[in-house]
Amino acid sequence: MSRRDAERDSFEEYVAARRAALLRTAYLLTGHREDAEDLVQVALVKVVPRWGRIADDPEPYVRKVLVNESISRWRRRRWREVHTDTLPEPAVEGPGADRVALQQALARLAPRQRAVIVLRYYDDLTESQAARLLGVSVGTVKSQARDALRRLRELVPDLAHELEEVRR
Amino acid sequence: MTTLHDRLAELADDAPPGGPAPELWARGRRYHRVRRAGTLAIVSAAVLVLVAITGLSWQQSGGLPEPAAPPGATRALPDRLWTPSPWLPGTDEDGPLGDLAVVMRSDRSSWSGTEQGLVGVSATTGEYRFLDLPDQAPGDVALSPDGRKVAYWLTGTTSGSPSDTGPVTGVAVYDATTGDVKRADISTEHGLDASALLWADDGELVLSYGQYRGGEGDDPMQQSSATPSEHYWWRLDQDRPQELPMPEGTRRADLVGASGGRVVLTDSTRYWCYYLDQPGFAWPMLGEAGLAMSTQPVFLTTSRFAVVRGSWNPNSILVGDASLRGGARTHTVPDSQGTYEILGWDGDRLIVERGTDGSRRAYVNASVFRVDSRTGRSVELVRLASAEQIRQVQVASDLYDVPTVAGKEPPTPFDPRAVTGGLALVAVLGAGAVVVWRRRVEA
Structure with a gap:
């Protein structure tokens, strides 16, 4: 071979x-x-x-x-693409509504913020691993994560509890 | 308790399951080939453009300098001159030019700006090159009759404050064949007021200068005035110029011409001939009543003189018997009214700079002519590039009686700043194109 x-x-x-x-x-x-x-x-x-x-x-x-x-x-x-400042109301009510809300909130984040959230809190990378992967400093990862979480709290108030847990 | 990770994982459950993804490897290889081929094409194109610019620039610069002519090579004047490019190389880069037919003042450019330079034209190859004269002060230069030496004023350090920037502190002779410079530094407190620099013969230079009376910080009148010029004779087999002993009545006379071991002096009403081998004695040439004296240089043979009439140009040529005391017999050369300058004698004929149509119109095309001093019949020797070269050109006088050869147009190198900028631009554009291509190529 x-x-x-x-x-x-x-x-x-x-x-x-x-x-x-x-x-x-x-x-x-x-x-x-x-x-x-x-x-x-x-x-x-x-x-x-x-x-x-x-x-x-x-x-x-x-x-x-x-x-x-x-x-x-x-x-x-x-x-x-044409952007809009107002998101349409979630079409789904009930148990799936949180998921749609989170999806739409993620879509409102800047791409690097979204990447930081996914890498840090879904893929469970450390700050330095995420920084290396994105080609930015650890400080930038920290600030992007902080800003992204604040934005998510504003966009999805129902997630505030989980997001508070993350902050701690 | 639900965490953000859980929420994201729950959301990720909506991700597509990922069906078959055939040919990913083959697509990856193809992507690699296309990306590499594009990069190679861009780099090749950029390199081609860089090579083209460099080659064109090299071609425009005339390529390699011509080798020095062998000893005994035929020397002649070119039949025409061109305006030299300000970017021609100098003798510091390309070496000495050898025997010179012509020297001329011309603009010389560098990365920092443009200033006046001195271009030499080879008597053997016709090549043009700037003459890099070490420590050259602004002022006169003089090409020797045989075209092998260029005399010029030196600048250097004064013992006191200089009267001006770049003060004259000596005289030097540049050997156009070897590149050697023979220097004669002259001690001066504030700088020399250089007034004449002429070749009396191939190995003999005559010069005049006074001493500035003041320098920076002194009274402005002192700073701008100088002692009366003294005259000096420098035989190049000696280390330094010797003062010429001047007879009574000629001490304040200016040095206005030299040839054949003689110099011409004038106090603006009378002329004297001073034989360098008979120091301390000056022969009156032209009487007080003989001429409406000219401020132009006078050219003489053993018995004749020639001068452009009056104090403005162009004008006609006056020639006469130089040996008479008082009441010189003179006549105006026929059809010579368009003459700007006399360059010298060639036997009974004069070498002059004159408008090509022979009229007095200023700024017409001009040439160097050989003019019969009796009949005024003229033959064009060297066509100047433009009227701007009038009084900017000196010719090796030994070559007046040698048949001219076809002039050779000097190269016109590109401005190296533009070339470098162009190269840098192509390199940057090429690098940018590579980056864009590698990012944009479809995977």
Whole structure:
């Protein structure tokens, strides 16, 4: 088996094992199922050229590409989409309403703030891991997280309790 | 208790399950190839443009300097001159030019600005190059008759405060063949008031200067006035100029011409011929009644003189017998009214700068002509680039009687600031294009 074939097998094994987890993170980053699928595919395609160097521990680099691609896409789309300051009322009442509210609140965050929230509180990365992945300082991660949590508290008052827990 | 992590995990449950994702590896390889090919194309294009700019710039600069002509190479005047590019190289970069046919003042540019420089034109190759004369002070330069040496005033340190920036503190001779400089520093408190610098022969220089009476901080009158000029003779086989002993009546006379080991002196009403090998004696040449004297330089042979009439140019040429005392026999050279300047004698013929149409109209095209002093018939020797070169050109007088050769147009190098800016711009644009391409290429 050639080195290239070995790398391909390793890549495909990684995709099979981690694609679902990456899709969950991507969904939180984008808020859309189709975008999440596309984001993960693009991130995986983009890491192929480097696979030989990252095959031993691909996760940090894949996530870095995923997050940066997400931010880049948001920047590109910002010029094409019409923004509104008022969100439509949640269409869902009852048990699912909190989930929709959180999803819509995440969509109102700046992409880097959203990434900080997802990396810190969903992927459970440390501040320094998140900073390294985003290519910013730890201080920036702290301030982005603080601002993002405050904004979430304003947008989803029902989440205040959970968010207070986070602050502590 | 529910946490934010739980809430996010719950939300992430809505993520797509992730169906089959075929050919991700193949897409990744293709993405890699396209990205690399695009990068290579951009870098290649940028490199091509950089090479093109550099090559064009090199070509415009004339490429490598021509090798020095071998000893005994044919020397001649070019039949025409061009306005040199201010970005021509200098002798500091490309080395000595060898025997010179012409020197001319011309603008010289550098990264910091433009100032006046001195361009030499090779008598053997026709090449143009700025002459880098070490410690050159502003003021006259003089090309020797054989074109091998250029005399110039030196600037340096004065023992007291200088009268001006760049004070004259000596005289030097640059050897155009070897690049060597023979210096004669002259002790001065405030600087020299240099008034004449002329070649009396190939190895003999005559010069005049006074001493400024004051420097910075002194009375302005003192600072701007100088002692009367004294005349000096510098045979280059000696270390320094010797003062010329002047006979009574000529001490205040100005030095206005030199050739063949003789100098011409004038007090603006009379002229004298001073033979350098007979120090202390001056022959009266032209009597008080002989001429409406000119302020223009006088050129003489052993028996004749020539001068542009009057005090304004262009004008006609007056020639006469230089040996007479009083009441000189003179005549005006026919059809010579468009003459700006006399450069010298070539036997019985005069070498002059004159408008090409022979009229008195200023700022017409001008050339160096050989003019028969009796008939006024003229032959064009060297066509000047423009009337702006009038009085800016000196010619090696030994070459007057040598047939001219076709002039060679000097290169016109690009402004290196524009070239460097262009190179930097291409490099930045290329780097930017690579970054944009690598970001935008579809995965």
